[in-house]
Amino acid sequence: MVDESLLKRELFQGEPVYGYRGAMLDVSRHFFGADEVRRLLDIMYRLHLNKFHWHFADDQGFRIALKAYPRLEEIATKRSFTYYGGFHKKNFRDNTPHAGFYTEEEVRDLVAYATERGIEVIPELGMPGHSSALIAAYPELSCSGEQIEVPGNFGVLENTLCIGNDDAMRFVEGLLLALADLFSAKTFHIDFDEVRLTHLEICPKCQAKMKELGTNRIEDLKLYAKNLFRDSLKRRNIKVIVYNDGMDAADTSVICFHWDSRDQLGEKTVQWINDGQQTIIANCEYLYMDYPYVKTPFKKTYGFNPVLNGVNKPENIIGVEAPLWTESVTSHAKLAFNAYYRLAALAEIGWFGENRRPYSEFMKWLYENEAYLFGEKLNIPEHILNPNPSRLLQIEEKCLMEDMDCELEDAKKALF
Numbered sequence: 261m262v263d264e265s266l267l268k269r270e271l272f273q274g275e276p277v278y279g280y281r282g283a284m285l286d287v288s289r290h291f292f293g294a295d296e297v298r299r300l301l302d303i304m305y306r307l308h309l310n311k312f313h314w315h316f317a318d319d320q321g322f323r324i325a326l327k328a329y330p331r332l333e334e335i336a337t338k339r340s341f342t343y344y345g346g347f348h349k350k351n352f353r354d355n356t357p358h359a360g361f362y363t364e365e366e367v368r369d370l371v372a373y374a375t376e377r378g379i380e381v382i383p384e385l386g387m388p389g390h391s392s393a394l395i396a397a398y399p400e401l402s403c404s405g406e407q408i409e410v411p412g413n414f415g416v417l418e419n420t421l422c423i424g425n426d427d428a429m430r431f432v433e434g435l436l437l438a439l440a441d442l443f444s445a446k447t448f449h450i451d452f453d454e455v456r457l458t459h460l461e462i463c464p465k466c467q468a469k470m471k472e473l474g475t476n477r478i479e480d481l482k483l484y485a486k487n488l489f490r491d492s493l494k495r496r497n498i499k500v501i502v503y504n505d506g507m508d509a510a511d512t513s514v515i516c517f518h519w520d521s522r523d524q525l526g527e528k529t530v531q532w533i534n535d536g537q538q539t540i541i542a543n544c545e546y547l548y549m550d551y552p553y554v555k556t557p558f559k560k561t562y563g564f565n566p567v568l569n570g571v572n573k574p575e576n577i578i579g580v581e582a583p584l585w586t587e588s589v590t591s592h593a594k595l596a597f598n599a600y601y602r603l604a605a606l607a608e609i610g611w612f613g614e615n616r617r618p619y620s621e622f623m624k625w626l627y628e629n630e631a632y633l634f635g636e637k638l639n640i641p642e643h644i645l646n647p648n649p650s651r652l653l654q655i656e657e658k659c660l661m662e663d664m665d666c667e668l669e670d671a672k673k674a675l676f
């Protein structure tokens with residue numbers, strides 16, 4: 261049962277503006293165990309956030325040990341190194357092995373824990389890109405069939421599931437349905453973003469499948485796979501979510517997850533929303549919780565308007581979500597520092613929409629209530645949350661080019 265002391269939630273009155281108010285945790289890049297997930301669910305409960313998007317499978321690790329798929333635990337749940345390069349710019353190879361997974365029982369327990377708190381768990385399976393850990397366990401699922409290691413480097417990697425291989429697609433469909441059962445899922449996120457086409461373009465099976473489909477557009481091959489998995493989940497009355505860049509037109513039989521606000525994808529999503537596409541808004545420039553505060557100041561997040569420019573059917577925007585990618589988030593302290601205040605901001609945006617409190621009033625409430633909301637006092641000072649331009653210049657290079665943890669270190673210095 262839910263602890264009565266958690267019921268002090270008088271702030272959130274009436275009906276929320278957005279029915280879907282979500283938080284995502286990536287446990288593939290760095291693993292966080294059941295206790296950390298439970299702590300996050302408690303915070304979500306106090307903030308009236310009602311969708312927990314669980315990103316448990318990506319290139320760098322598959323974090324559920326399914327008994328029927330023993331090579332997942334044996335191979336896909338661990339990697340031998342982590343390379344902090346690319347976007348995260350540390351250019352540092354850490355040869356410490358990284359491993360971790362949930363048992364089936366832990367998943368069931370956490371789903372029950374969330375359900376008791378009115379939170380729906382939405383699992384996500386990374387595919388057909390972002391699936392290298394799965395491919396390391398079952399290499400026959402990829403176009404080349406080559407044995408690979410679970411990668412320790414981040415970014416958009418080359419390997420993909422072989423869409424032209426009917427046996428591989430059947431295997432993935434079986435895995436997807438086994439996961440849907442384990443989670444008792446009502447909604448499932450099937451990814452489809454950042455798919456490298458290199459392997460698909462030269463794979464004889466993928467080329468033959470395109471011929472069979474009567475197309476020479478590689479996008480159609482992706483859509484064929486998306487529709488295949490969408491339909492098998494739909495047959496079980498499970499709603500399906502796809503990233504905006506996994507769709508090349510409105511598909512009103514799925515929910516679009518709009519994360520990328522940086523280019524023409526934003527314009528596409530606006531068109532689809534106006535055409536009737538149900539959409540969850542998670543604009544990276546405002547709502548990604550792994551971004552340092554020098555890149556996305558807290559005030560910018562708090563001021564976010566989910567109704568994208570040009571949208572004339574805002575009722576099709578069904579919700580908002582703040583994702584926490586964990587390439588650079590390696591500890592509880594960093595997780596709390598990056599995510600907790602932003603979750604509170606998201607809760608306010610999701611519940612009150614444009615009628616949210618002025619920033620200063622919200623901050624006063626946040627500082628007064630954070631021990632209750634988060635189970636700990638973070639006391640992150642304003643000058644870290646919203647760096648002034650000179651400070652920004654001073655630390656930007658250090659934070660973005662060298663060490664993503666430097667803000668946390670600065671905050672510690674300010675506090676102790």
Ligand SMILES: [Zn+2]
Nearest residue numbers: 403422463466
């Ligand atoms: Zn292929």
